[in-house]
Amino acid sequence: MNTIRKQDIILAGVGGQGILSIAFVIDNAALKEGLNVKQAEVHGMAQRGGAVQSHLRLSTERIWSDLIPRGGADLILSVEPLEALRYLDFLKPDGKIVTSSNPFVNIPDYPEIGGVLAKVRAIPGSVIVDAEKLAKEAGASRAQNTVILGAAAKHLIVDEESLKDYIRVLFEKRGEKILSANLKAFDLGRAAAE
């Protein structure tokens, strides 16, 4: 019997934090598993240090809209905590957040971080990881995006090994060191979310 498998994910962060890399990995893993995929992303002006988001939709059924409706997302996956809150109205009543705890402060009125994290914690089942620390520990300080992907792994409907396959595809051209750091970042993120 066919059961419907579907998941709507908002990816969030600040331009330059590697949102589209996370999207690439999840997209391709889902496609390999035979799911339909639609992924809307932001290009252009906002990529210059502004708020960026990507709508990622996976389903065994036909996917109509390129955008997730407000109130329809199962998961917000964010590389920055304030950015996780920016899309709260997209989240289903029982949706979850996986986010980094590390603020990216490039605006003068960035709110007090304790309050930001408290708002994330108020969402039941939310996961907060110190992506900055774990990325450094993995050996690539820019791999915070991969840490967050790892932290979200058990909530995703795609297989963990498929995700790792596409981390390899994405990073193998950047050399062995970057690749192994990203695989480690993934594992550290996943362990931190346990």
Place this chain on the structure above:
Amino acid sequence: MSKEILLGDEAIALGAVQAGLTAAYSYPGTPASEIMEYLIRSNVRVGKYVAAWSVNEKTAFEEALGVSYAGGRSLVSFKHVGLNVAADPFMSAALTGANGGFIVVVADDPSMHSSQNEQDSRFYAQFALIPCFEPADHQEAYDMAREAYELSERFNLPVMMRMTTRISHSRAGVETRPTRDKNPLHSGARECWTLLPHLARGRYRRVLDLQPELVKMSEESPFNKLVLNPDNKSFGVIASGIAYNYVMENCPDDPTRPSILKIGAYPLPEVLIRRLFDHVDTILIAEEGAPFIEQAVKGMFGVAGKKIIGRLTGHLPRAGELSPETVRPALGLKPLDRRALDKLAGRPPQLCTGCPHTDTFKALKQALKDYPGGTVFSDIGCYTLGYFPPHNAIDTCVCMGASIGMAKGASEAGLFPAIAVIGDSTFGHSGMTALRSAAVADANMVLVILDNCTTAMTGGQPTFATGDRLLAIVEGLGVPKDRIRVITPLPKFHEANVKVFQEEIAHKGISVIVAVRECLEEAKRKNKAGGAQ
């Protein structure tokens, strides 16, 4: 058949390549840039063709038109405002017609994510009396590109492909088909391609006479699809492009589902529209961009006995892009339950830390401190972000190249100091003619050219006027050599740079200051490493 995950922009590009593309041209602009990015990146891998950035959209259009004249299949792509730049050849190309298949891909940016205005290019297709395809999904983008070439060669007309941001920049799987061979070359007939008045009148008559055939094409097109629901005689929907997806996302798959006419091919299919109107009483028109279909269907007086709702009646927002949730109330559905959204500090885009523009703006602002009446006329590029604090450095942004002409005009009206600020790529695009005009008049203004050696905002495409070549162009346009100053925008040269600005503001007549330092992102791209991309 094979399936690839592609951006909507890339699906069109690949469709064109596999339709036997000979050559494609473009100028960068969000959300259209990825079409040419893909063509350049995929050359050899998916075909062998010419794919190149041009100096501006008009040039790109004319290059593509030349390919069509020679018999090859050609493509030109740009954003909606790019078509304004190319409007001159665009309107007349409808008269010359196409010899080899010619598609004009225009990506509109409703909600102005990365644009200075909101335009709907379907009006241009109607204006020029040419067919237009508007895909709802990626497979259609691919299929329509291939079909557009067949249509273009069947009617000997350019065909527009209209994209919008959300379809340009979303990814989905696309099934591709084998590549068709390129056309052998065969030049166009000179009596068709020489628009002398007596010949142009005949060419215009040809386009007018073709209109009924184009409507017939549209009626029969697989891209226009009417599904009548015999159980629902009250409510129907006309939806085009990506708006169709939002309607389908929300419509229940049960006997209450409205009858739906999906529009993907223009001119509008009159018979299909009439059949929907004969079936239902109330018709919602959902379209991305302007109320193009709604206006056409409604006319000035509406349709007797029918209620037509959409953007003009307030059932959908009049401006901006649609979304899955904005169409729900128009379909008579309640919003989904969702969490409340707190008011959060905004995070607008900004200049990168250490960006050369920041140092140029600092020096310029300091030099302008003694002149409260000074105005900085700016242009389109990353430096437009100089509007935001802490820079607060620019006062205008209108269209590509506008800074120079506006500064000249303002200076001639008596405004002082009149400063124009433009990037190297934008200067190459449409600043040169304006500078020629300002130089001839010796207008009392200072032009600052920010030479960061790239087209930064759209992702680092090559620029046609940079470095020594740029200086030679400025001199060639008639600016006296001693009034062309070069500075290096770095904090350590701040005082010296302020002095250069002060001297050139004090000079009565035209001056050009070129601030040369490579874009940081560009330097990073050349030396790419690390986790994120």
